[in-house]
Amino acid sequence: MTTPPTGFGSSSSGRVPDLDLDEGDRDQADLADRVAASVLAVPGVVRLHAGVFGEVATYLPGRAVTGVRLRPDETEVHLVVSARHPIPSVARDVHEAVRELVSGPVRVYVEDVEAPPTHRPRPERASS
Template sequence: MTTSSPQSSGSPTSGRDAEPAAPTPLDVAAAFDASPVGRDLEAAPLRSSRASAGDEEDLADRVVAAVLAVPGVVRLHAGAFGEVATYLPGRAVTGVRLRPDEAEVHLVVSAGRPIPEVASNVHEAVRALVSGPVHLFVEDVESPPTRSPAP
């Protein structure tokens, strides 16, 4: 069984150089703001509803730093199957999944601190950085390392 891509479906544009993509409905909707009705929309540039890769990379790194700075957080966790990540050009930030409308943080906490307190502190730290809801998952609890007596 073979499948064909939308461009090889025999559309009138196949075989020609690709033209710039038309704005998506989200791009058009982003061009409208709360200004008075009847303003000159052709003079207003379309704003993309997506953040640039650099902004997303910066935000992901700031979220990681804020989470790891909370006392009681041992490390971020990639999820049961390693699927929790924010994918950026050339790398993935594991343990943090940033979406336009929400954020997820998966972490490992220390058994030496109250888990609800650590979770609350992480939630507050991330909430200060992102818009939208923050979903926090404590994936594991790690005991502090035990020291064996020195001989």
């Protein structure tokens, strides 16, 4: 098995360069990346969610933007929200952020709520 030359076919971020994309694909890739970035910038969003079977994504040549599904007639965003934030407010803020970037309806799906980590004190050892 051979590996591709450095800088071609993959990058340290796992993103494939958009070298061979036509203008439509490049626009789609740019839009999907901007939607993902705007969603992740909303307070309370933990991460994008790929769906139960990993099917929620915008598929591009060489990569996919998971959690964002761009369609001609609508845009879907699937995400995980922090339990520290009110879910309706986070969903509304995500909807507004994405609405500024796309035309057509925006559907926001909260796939999961992530509870904050609990910190349990370590039991102290008995000294001898």
